[in-house]
């Protein structure tokens with residue numbers, strides 16, 4: 806059975822992807838933030854053998870490390886990093902956006918996904934291979950090259 810790890814699957818595109826992959830016969834491990842019940846939990850209730858749930862806030866390095874520890878020994882065919890955010894006020898111009906808000910968005914959407922890919926890459930790279938396919942929602946598909 807093919808396996809996908811979706812980071813940020815509580816709702817939105819990540820949840821839709823989880824549902825679609827499960828429907829197509831894949832096993833899905835999806836992540837949520839915190840302990841609150843999300844629509845992904847409802848999907849797991851409906852498809853208990855197809856869905857596993859883990860927890861991570863990608864802006865927290867310790868949580869990324871903990872997720873890696875939790876998933877160690879498992880392997881996935883695809884890593885989909887969907888977790889992301891946008892400006893709280895979508896109508897703000899760049900002049901109006903505070904540096905703190907800009908930094909929050911960039912840390913979530915740029916720095917943190919790269920940290921996730923770097924930290925979890927061994928879960929999607931078979932032993933002896935040095936490349937894997939990684940997807941980041943809203944951006945183009947990329948190839949990740951393991952550091953020599």
Ligand SMILES: NC(=O)c1ccc[n+]([C@@H]2O[C@H](COP(=O)([O-])OP(=O)(O)OC[C@H]3O[C@@H](n4cnc5c(N)ncnc54)[C@H](OP(=O)(O)O)[C@@H]3O)[C@@H](O)[C@H]2O)c1
Pocket residue numbers: 812813814815816817818819837838861862863864887888889890891913914942943944
């Ligand atoms: N929808 C579109 O048309 C579109 C188009 C282009 C690009 N995008 C980008 O694609 C990404 C996903 O879009 P979407 O429509 O699925 O957005 P969404 O409905 O807002 O869902 C965002 C997902 O990311 C999770 N998330 C946010 N911050 C996180 C963090 N720090 N750590 C872990 N998970 C986090 C959310 O979890 P919580 O439920 O805990 O908040 C949720 O599962 C966003 O970056 C968005 O900007 C979307």
